[in-house]
Amino acid sequence: MAVLGLALSASAELSCSSHEHPPSFAVAQAGGTGALATGGSGGAGLNVGNASPDGDLCGNQQIPAISDPPNLYFVVDRSGSMSDRLPGSAFTKYENARIAISVMLRAVGHRVRYAAGVYPALLNQDGCAPGMPIFPISAGDSPKYAAMGENGPVLSELLNRLGNTPPSGGGTPTAATLRELEPTILGLDGKKTYVVLMTDGAPNCNLGLRCNVDACIPNIEHLFVSGMACDDTFNCCSPQVGAGDCVDADASEAAVLDYQEAGVDTFVVGMPGSEAYHSMLNRLAVAGNTARPGNTAYYAVSDTDQLDLALRSIGAQVAISCDLPLSETPENPNLVNVYFDDHVVPKSDDDGWRYSGQDSIEFVGSACDTLSAGDVLNVQVLSGCPTVVR
Numbered sequence: 378m379a380v381l382g383l384a385l386s387a388s389a390e391l392s393c394s395s396h397e398h399p400p401s402f403a404v405a406q407a408g409g410t411g412a413l414a415t416g417g418s419g420g421a422g423l424n425v426g427n428a429s430p431d432g433d434l435c436g437n438q439q440i441p442a443i444s445d446p447p448n449l450y451f452v453v454d455r456s457g458s459m460s461d462r463l464p465g466s467a468f469t470k471y472e473n474a475r476i477a478i479s480v481m482l483r484a485v486g487h488r489v490r491y492a493a494g495v496y497p498a499l500l501n502q503d504g505c506a507p508g509m510p511i512f513p514i515s516a517g518d519s520p521k522y523a524a525m526g527e528n529g530p531v532l533s534e535l536l537n538r539l540g541n542t543p544p545s546g547g548g549t550p551t552a553a554t555l556r557e558l559e560p561t562i563l564g565l566d567g568k569k570t571y572v573v574l575m576t577d578g579a580p581n582c583n584l585g586l587r588c589n590v591d592a593c594i595p596n597i598e599h600l601f602v603s604g605m606a607c608d609d610t611f612n613c614c615s616p617q618v619g620a621g622d623c624v625d626a627d628a629s630e631a632a633v634l635d636y637q638e639a640g641v642d643t644f645v646v647g648m649p650g651s652e653a654y655h656s657m658l659n660r661l662a663v664a665g666n667t668a669r670p671g672n673t674a675y676y677a678v679s680d681t682d683q684l685d686l687a688l689r690s691i692g693a694q695v696a697i698s699c700d701l702p703l704s705e706t707p708e709n710p711n712l713v714n715v716y717f718d719d720h721v722v723p724k725s726d727d728d729g730w731r732y733s734g735q736d737s738i739e740f741v742g743s744a745c746d747t748l749s750a751g752d753v754l755n756v757q758v759l760s761g762c763p764t765v766v767r
Contacts, residue, residue: 481691486517487517487519552583555636562641579597707760713758714758
């Protein structure tokens with residue numbers, strides 16, 4: 378018998394006896410993390426750890442599946458407003474972004490390579506210096522850490538570096554940052570790269586941009602500048618008052634469009650404080666080829682739960698596919714079973730798994746939904762037992 382998909386952990390206990398795995402569809406949430414675990418973007422297949430030849434598996438021959446992990450590049454706003462507390466949380470918006478990244482990467486980190494940058498830069502006089510990389514592209518940790526409910530060393534280092542770059546004032550030079558990081562991000566190896574842009578406001582810091590009150594951030598947010606109320610009667614972005622506070626929408630959209638034309642999609646996450654810039658963030662999501670259905674094309678979040686859900690959804694889209702190419706054609710297609718964690722997934726044309734080719738399978742119906750939701754840590758394709766059919 379042959380193992381046609383590698384196990385994500387060496388602790389799985391499976392038997393060839395079909396009566397020990399009845400044809401019912403049930404999925405365990407391993408490790409309490411809701412981890413994601415199969416088929417990357419574009420049908421990349423499994424990229425998982427070795428199954429133990431000493432475990433209770435139906436044979437110990439391992440046939441690696443096809444793998445080409447995508448790249449995730451986090452671009453995190455560290456402007457002054459990101460130091461405000463997230464509503465309903467004891468932590469700042471920036472710290473909540475850091476926590477949400479950890480939740481996402483604990484789930485999908487073993488399926489991707491990831492890197493991060495923050496903006497504005499750490500040391501700058503006017504608060505508008507373009508952002509900078511803080512963590513180089515790295516392969517994620519082994520899934521064994523997620524199974525134990527822990528962060529691996531790679532994720533821990535990313536979180537440490539994010540923790541060492543908290544907000545300290547400054548603006549939101551989104552366009553300049555995307556241009557600064559462009560050679561790095563577009564130069565990454567791999568089949569596909571995605572950017573996750575996390576911000577709590579509108580891009581600004583374009584000192585040469587002039588605007589009326591409808592595009593002036595102090596006016597939009599009803600602030601006071603030099604003792605004057607920024608309202609319909611006083612333009613706080615006029616040359617006499619100051620520069621750099623106009624919404625820099627066009628330049629930011631152009632940068633995202635250039636990324637997309639180079640094959641890099643951009644997910645946009647709007648933290649609390651960005652609500653007034655709904656249309657501008659929608660433009661970025663559309664330009665980034667990640668627009669969501671409905672009136673809000675970007676991921677608008679208002680609390681911790683929504684933030685975690687947004688990043689988990691992005692992780693599922695990037696790292697999960699319901700198509701799974703195998704590196705070898707099963708010797709007998711009637712002696713193949715698929716397991717989510719330690720539960721069998723019945724073969725079915727409508728709700729389970731089915732062959733999509735001689736050496737590939739496809740998850741359909743609730744099986745695909747469960748996989749995409751991120752509730753599966755361990756996916757195995759085992760050869761040698763009569764196929765369980767729905």
